[in-house]
Amino acid sequence: MTKKKRETSEHDTEPIIFCDFDGTITQLDVTDQILSELAHPSWREIEREWMLGLIGSRECLERQIALVNAPAEELHGAIDAVPIDPHFAAFCKFARRKHWPVYVVSDGFDYAIHRVLKGAGVEKYFRSDSTLFASALRVDGRKLTLSFPHSPQPCAHGCATCKAALINRLREGRRPVVFVGDGMSDRFAVEVADVVFAKRQLLAHCRANGIACHPFETFKDVQNGLEKLLAPLPVRRLRQAAVALS
Ligand SMILES: [Mg+2]
Numbered sequence: 001m002t003k004k005k006r007e008t009s010e011h012d013t014e015p016i017i018f019c020d021f022d023g024t025i026t027q028l029d030v031t032d033q034i035l036s037e038l039a040h041p042s043w044r045e046i047e048r049e050w051m052l053g054l055i056g057s058r059e060c061l062e063r064q065i066a067l068v069n070a071p072a073e074e075l076h077g078a079i080d081a082v083p084i085d086p087h088f089a090a091f092c093k094f095a096r097r098k099h100w101p102v103y104v105v106s107d108g109f110d111y112a113i114h115r116v117l118k119g120a121g122v123e124k125y126f127r128s129d130s131t132l133f134a135s136a137l138r139v140d141g142r143k144l145t146l147s148f149p150h151s152p153q154p155c156a157h158g159c160a161t162c163k164a165a166l167i168n169r170l171r172e173g174r175r176p177v178v179f180v181g182d183g184m185s186d187r188f189a190v191e192v193a194d195v196v197f198a199k200r201q202l203l204a205h206c207r208a209n210g211i212a213c214h215p216f217e218t219f220k221d222v223q224n225g226l227e228k229l230l231a232p233l234p235v236r237r238l239r240q241a242a243v244a245l246s
């Protein structure tokens with residue numbers, strides 16, 4: 001896809017950062033952990049349909065969550081066993097110091113995300129509904145129900161929470177958009193981002209599709225990469241650097 005050329009301005013090097021949650025901020029995919037521990041095994045067949053592009057993530061998650069039947073304690077146990085990136089807290093502090101906004105955009109469950117962030121002591125950065133966008137999970141006894149408050153109208157991709165649409169809605173003027181992600185639920189987001197940090201399946205997807213990206217393992221790598229990339233460079237050089245470093 002062609003990206004519009006934009007003029008430089010004094011704000012051009014102040015980025016806006018969007019992070020996937022599952023497998024990016026956490027070291028494991030919380031949604032997959034919940035499903036593998038608490039759902040009927042047929043959730044994997046639905047996952048396969050999604051991976052093949054036969055269904056969108058909205059339909060995928062709706063059908064999968066209907067297969068979960070477990071008390072809240074078991075749900076909490078599955079969530080609490082998922083480790084967070086040990087450098088994420090320092091990254092949040094770093095971004096706050098720089099006055100760079102950090103948004104979490106996730107197809108996963110807000111309930112699980114809030115619990116993980118709270119456990120890691122970083123929920124203070126994402127307290128408001130305007131910094132965290134995910135599918136809304138309601139826990140009612142053994143029953144879980146899902147809704148999609150941030151994308152009430154389904155997008156063309158069939159996303160649960162459309163990351164590309166959120167980025168386009170939240171991006172500010174000419175500020176470069178940085179996206180950090182790990183999986184196939186990020187494939188539409190990387191098409192609208194200016195700078196991409198990718199690992200695992202997303203890295204393979206970017207490489208297979210000629211999308212410039214920086215491989216990363218932890219948020220320490222993201223922080224170091226941003227410090228290097230966003231040293232006072234005009235945006236045109238920033239984009240050239242992004243391509244050259246990938
Ligand atoms: Mg992910």
Ligand SMILES: [Zn+2]
Pocket residue numbers: 155156157158159161162163164165188
């Ligand atoms: Zn979408």
